[in-house]
Amino acid sequence: MGKDVIVACDFAGADQVFSFLDLFEGAKPFLKIGMELYYAEGPSIVREIKRRGHKIFLDLKLHDIPNTVKKSMAVLSRLDVDLCNLHAAGTTPMMEAALEGLTRPDGSRPLLIAVTQLTSTDQAHLEEDLLIHQPMEQVVMHYASKAKEAGLDGVVCSPLEAAEVHACCGSDFLTVTPGVRFADGEIGDQKRVMTPAQAKLVGSDYIVVGRPITAAADPVAAYERCVREFVG
Numbered sequence: 560m561g562k563d564v565i566v567a568c569d570f571a572g573a574d575q576v577f578s579f580l581d582l583f584e585g586a587k588p589f590l591k592i593g594m595e596l597y598y599a600e601g602p603s604i605v606r607e608i609k610r611r612g613h614k615i616f617l618d619l620k621l622h623d624i625p626n627t628v629k630k631s632m633a634v635l636s637r638l639d640v641d642l643c644n645l646h647a648a649g650t651t652p653m654m655e656a657a658l659e660g661l662t663r664p665d666g667s668r669p670l671l672i673a674v675t676q677l678t679s680t681d682q683a684h685l686e687e688d689l690l691i692h693q694p695m696e697q698v699v700m701h702y703a704s705k706a707k708e709a710g711l712d713g714v715v716c717s718p719l720e721a722a723e724v725h726a727c728c729g730s731d732f733l734t735v736t737p738g739v740r741f742a743d744g745e746i747g748d749q750k751r752v753m754t755p756a757q758a759k760l761v762g763s764d765y766i767v768v769g770r771p772i773t774a775a776a777d778p779v780a781a782y783e784r785c786v787r788e789f790v791g
C-alpha cells in the first residue's frame with residue numbers, strides 16, 4: 560500500500576456514516592472506524608463498508624493477555640479489515656500473539672500497527688501514573704523499536720515523530736499520523752498539528768484526517784484537497 564489519506568469516520572451510527580459516504584461518487588476513501596462506531600454498530604458496519612469497496616483501518620487498540628488478543632485478532636482478520644492496531648504496552652508476547660492470530664491460513668494478513676504512547680499522555684502521567692522516568696521521545700522510540708522487533712508493520716504517531724520513527728525503525732516501517740489540519744483550517748482540540756503537505760514532507764505514510772473532512776461544508780472537496788496536498 561502506498562501513501563494515502565485515511566478518513567476518520569467518527570460518527571455515532573451507521574445512518575450518519577452512509578449519508579457521509581453517499582456524498583462520494585466514484586471515490587472510495589480509505590476509512591478509519593473507531594471504538595465508538597464499532598461498539599454502536601458491531602461487525603456489520605465493517606462488512607457493509609467493505610461491501611461498498613472501501614479499505615478499513617479498524618482502530619480498536621487491543622491490549623489484553625496474549626491468548627485473548629490472538630483470538631480477537633483472528634476474528635478481525637476474518638472481517639477482512641486492511642489495517643488494525645494494538646497497544647505496544649501489551650509487550651512483545653502480546654504483539655507476537657496478535658500477529659499469529661491475524662495471519663490467515665493462506666499466509667495473508669491485515670497490516671498491524673502499534674500505539675506507542677497516547678497523545679493524551681504527557682510526561683507527568685508517564686512518571687506519576689506509569690512510573691516511567693525516561694523522556695517521552697525516548698519512550699515512544701523504544702516502543703516503536705519493540706513493535707518492529709515483534710514483526711509489526713508500523714506505528715500510529717504524531718507527524719512530528721514520523722521522521723524519527725523512520726530513522727529508528729527503517730523507512731518501510733509505517734507511520735500513520737493523525738493531528739492533520741489545513742493551513743487555513745480550525746485546529747480544534749488537537750495540539751500539535753501539521754498540514755497534509757508538511758506531513759508528506761516529513762515522510763508520513765498515511766495521514767488520518769477527521770473533522771477537516773467530515774465537518775467541512777464540502778467534505779468531498781476537502782478530501783480531494785487532502786489527497787492533492789499529501790499524495791500529490
Ligand code: C5P
Pocket residue numbers: 567569593677678679715716737738739749767768769770771
Ligand atoms: O477530527 P480529527 O482529524 O482530529 O480526527 C483524528 C482522528 O485520529 C480521531 O479519530 C482521533 O481519535 C484519532 N487519533 C488522534 N490522535 C492520536 C490517536 C488517534 O487524533 N494520537
